[in-house]
Every structure is written in C-alpha cells, then in structure tokens.
Amino acid sequence: MSETILETKGLTKHYGGVHALEDADFILEKGEHVAIMGDNGAGKSTFVRQITGVEQRTRGTIVFDGTEVNFSGPLDAREAGIETVFQTLALADDLNVPDNLFLGREKTMFNWLGPFRILDYKTMREATLAGLEKTAVKIPNIRNTIANMSGGQRQCVAIARTATFASKLTIMDEPTAALGVQETAQVENIVRTLKEQGESLILVSHNMRQVFDLVDRIVVFRRGRIVANLNKDDTDGQDVVAYITGAKTGAEYEGAA
Ligand SMILES: Nc1ncnc2c1ncn2[C@@H]1O[C@H](COP(=O)(O)OP(=O)(O)O)[C@@H](O)[C@H]1O
Numbered sequence: 044m045s046e047t048i049l050e051t052k053g054l055t056k057h058y059g060g061v062h063a064l065e066d067a068d069f070i071l072e073k074g075e076h077v078a079i080m081g082d083n084g085a086g087k088s089t090f091v092r093q094i095t096g097v098e099q100r101t102r103g104t105i106v107f108d109g110t111e112v113n114f115s116g117p118l119d120a121r122e123a124g125i126e127t128v129f130q131t132l133a134l135a136d137d138l139n140v141p142d143n144l145f146l147g148r149e150k151t152m153f154n155w156l157g158p159f160r161i162l163d164y165k166t167m168r169e170a171t172l173a174g175l176e177k178t179a180v181k182i183p184n185i186r187n188t189i190a191n192m193s194g195g196q197r198q199c200v201a202i203a204r205t206a207t208f209a210s211k212l213t214i215m216d217e218p219t220a221a222l223g224v225q226e227t228a229q230v231e232n233i234v235r236t237l238k239e240q241g242e243s244l245i246l247v248s249h250n251m252r253q254v255f256d257l258v259d260r261i262v263v264f265r266r267g268r269i270v271a272n273l274n275k276d277d278t279d280g281q282d283v284v285a286y287i288t289g290a291k292t293g294a295e296y297e298g299a300a
C-alpha cells in the first residue's frame with residue numbers, strides 16, 4: 044500500500060476578484076513524481092505558493108506527511124521538509140554555495156556563546172560537497188559567489204539543497220524554463236537521481252518531452268481548476284494538450300489518484 048505525502052482538499056486562492064485557484068483536490072504518494080501542466084495563468088504557481096507557505100490560501104486544507112499544516116511562511120514549509128525550486132532563483136547573489144544552501148539554517152558551534160555563536164563553516168562546506176555529489180553537479184569552486192555562476196549552475200545549487208537536507212517533498216516550478224539544452228539535461232539528471240532516492244516530487248513544466256521523460260503522472264490545470272489526472276502510460280502529448288487547451292474537458296476526471 045502506498046502512503047500519501049501530500050493531499051490538498053478544496054484548495055482555493057482568490058486575489059480580489061481573480062479566482063486563480065479553485066477547489067484543487069490533489070494527492071501525491073510518497074516517492075511519486077508528478078508533473079503539473081497548464082497554460083500561462085492556469086494557476087500552477089498559485090497552487091505551489093499555497094502549499095509552500097509563500098501565500099495564505101483563501102480556503103481549503105493541506106495535509107503534509109500525515110498532518111494538517113498551516114505554514115506561516117516559506118521557512119516554515121522548509122522546516123517541515125518541503126524544498127522548493129522556483130523559476131526565478133531564490134538564491135542570494137552575494138553569498139557562496141554553502142552559505143546559500145544553509146541560508147536560514149546555518150550550522151553553529153559554541154552555542155553556549157549565545158548570540159555570539161560561531162558559524163561552523165567546515166561542517167557546512169562538507170555537507171555542501173556531499174549534497175552536490177549526490178546530484179552529480181560540478182561546481183568548480185563552492186566558495187565563489189552565486190553572482191559569478193551560469194544559470195544552470197545556479198539552478199543546480201538550488202536543487203542541491205533538496206539532496207543536502209533529505210527533504211520529504213521537492214517542488215520545482217518551471218526549473219528549466221530559463222536554461223539552455225545542456226543545463227536542462229543536468230537538471231533532469233538530478234530529477235532522475237531524486238527518483239532513485241525515493242524523493243517525492245512535483246514538477247511544474249511546459250516541456251512535454253521532459254514531462255514524459257521524468258514523471259509518473261500528469262495533472263493538468265486550466266483556469267484555476269484541475270481538469271485532468273493522467274497516468275503517463277495511459278496518455279500522450281496530444282491528449283495532454285487537448286486538456287490544456289480545453290479541447291477535451293474534464294468530464295472523465297474523477298479526483299486525484
Ligand atoms: N499576486 C497576484 N495578484 C493578482 N492576481 C494574481 C497574482 N498572482 C497570480 N495572479 C493571477 O492568477 C492567475 C494564475 O496565475 P499563476 O498561478 O501565476 O499561473 P501559472 O503559474 O499557471 O502561469 C493568473 O490570472 C494571474 O494573473
């Protein structure tokens with residue numbers, strides 16, 4: 044029997060009169076990789092922002108790892124074990140790789156010094172190298188600041204956080220939208236590694252090839268609603284596009300998984 048890592052019921056977000064997300068019932072099983080697809084403005088990022096505590100939902104419930112959760116902010120979600128990689132990278136340009144990985148959860152030593160705690164750089168560097176190794180990402184010098192890195196390297200650092208902290212759920216919102224072919228391939232390899240490690244993953248993507256290469260299931264959003272929940276093996280690109288455009292409606296949709 045599979046176990047559920049994430050379940051939303053009736054998840055809804057209105058921005059004033061804009062119904063960005065309406066009644067989303069969504070289930071993710073442990074170890075499962077699911078893609079969220081949909082046209083621009085379909086509500087994909089809004090869905091992600093409600094789950095990750097970036098915004099407060101209008102209504103609905105979120106159960107994460109067996110507990111109903113109300114994250115007050117993204118750090119709350121991260122502490123609970125949700126790592127998020129956004130299209131616009133949430134990395135600090137002026138910091139090096141370990142500092143970025145440990146941002147908000149720095150390792151310290153001599154904690155009895157109270158407010159004068161000392162950052163444990165050695166431990167942070169070692170954990171960083173271990174995390175990067177898991178993702179097979181090559182960063183020439185982790186002491187370089189992020190500002191000097193390519194888009195692909197930056198994205199890999201963001202994703203390496205997931206591997207470093209053994210999170211329970213990784214969410215990627217269009218992680219390769221701004222990347223070149225080779226960098227995209229590198230990110231996709233990390234996703235495969237995460238699958239092998241049993242990590243649960245939600246991948247928001249427009250890239251049909253990528254989605255069919257990487258995930259088990261495809262959930263389609265349209266105008267703020269979930270309109271299809273498709274096993275990869277029972278569907279094809281044409282079918283998915285039909286749901287995205289509304290040529291095919293969600294009459295067959297019977298709720299998540
Ligand atoms: N902060 C906001 N204020 C008002 N409207 C928003 C806000 N964020 C998103 N929206 C609207 O919500 C809808 C869904 O947006 P979004 O979730 O970004 O879609 P997607 O990620 O699928 O492209 C769009 O109509 C968008 O304009």
Ligand SMILES: [Mg+2]
Nearest residue numbers: 087088089216
């Ligand atoms: Mg989006």
